[in-house]
Amino acid sequence: EVQLVESGGGLVQPGGSLRLSCAVSGFTFSNSRMTWVRQAPGKGLEWVANLKEDGTEKSYVDSVRGRFTISRDNAKNSLYLQMNTLRVEDTAVYYCTRIHDYWGQGTLVTVSS
Amino acid sequence: QTVVTQEPSLTVSPGGTVTLTCGSSTGAVTSGHFPYWVQQKPGQAPRTLIYNTGNKHSWTPARFSGSLLGGKAALTLSGAQPEDEAEYYCLLSYTGARPVFGGGTKLTVL
Numbered sequence: 126e127v128q129l130v131e132s133g134g135g136l137v138q139p140g141g142s143l144r145l146s147c148a149v150s151g152f153t154f155s156n157s158r159m160t161w162v163r164q165a166p167g168k169g170l171e172w173v174a175n176l177k178e179d180g181t182e183k184s185y186v187d188s189v190r191g192r193f194t195i196s197r198d199n200a201k202n203s204l205y206l207q208m209n210t211l212r213v214e215d216t217a218v219y220y221c222t223r224i225h226d227y228w229g230q231g232t233l234v235t236v237s238s
Numbered sequence: 239q240t241v242v243t244q245e246p247s248l249t250v251s252p253g254g255t256v257t258l259t260c261g262s263s264t265g266a267v268t269s270g271h272f273p274y275w276v277q278q279k280p281g282q283a284p285r286t287l288i289y290n291t292g293n294k295h296s297w298t299p300a301r302f303s304g305s306l307l308g309g310k311a312a313l314t315l316s317g318a319q320p321e322d323e324a325e326y327y328c329l330l331s332y333t334g335a336r337p338v339f340g341g342g343t344k345l346t347v348l
Binding site for chain 2: 162169170171172175184185186220222224225226227228229230231
């Protein structure tokens with residue numbers, strides 16, 4: 126059974142940091158390009174960042190570049206998103222996904238004072 | 239800034255057929271944009287139905303099909319069911335740039 130389980134979300138003040146994790150099982154993680162997608166309350170999906178299988182190529186949406194860092198540990202079948210200098214507009218459910226097929230259930234990040 | 243355009247909302251009768259489209263501000267959508275179609279029901283995580291224009295997963299109901307139509311990506315639902323009521327998002331990939339989601343189409347089966 127395929128599982129993508131996100132964790133690490135929560136309430137943080139503007140300017141703060143959070144690190145999201147995604148634990149993957151059921152498919153070959155090390156062969157998979159992985160993506161973070163977010164969805165602000167009542168809004169559509171927004172592609173945030175992705176990372177090549179071997180971690181050598183990263184891409185970010187303009188609004189998070191320089192503040193967020195995507196990384197992975199293939200030995201642990203895990204994907205991460207380090208989020209720094211958080212803004213109110215970063216409030217969203219963050220999904221870990223292999224876009225092509227599998228999605229996690231998401232973790233809620235709330236940035237508020 | 240690339241914009242991917244979808245119909246904000248569509249309504250289809252049970253058993254009817256409806257086509258959702260996905261356009262790009264950069265020009266015609268081609269197979270080189272590797273169009274995806276993602277379904278999201280209220281309160282649920284997204285689910286990918288269609289990849290690379292028209293390929294289906296094992297969980298994709300046969301009544302859904304993807305294609306290119308008039309310079310856009312298209313998702314056609316033939317024989318709509320009440321459980322197909324959902325938000326549908328397309329995702330296009332761009333060479334040398336990040337992928338972009340459309341704004342979504344809210345499909346009502348009524």
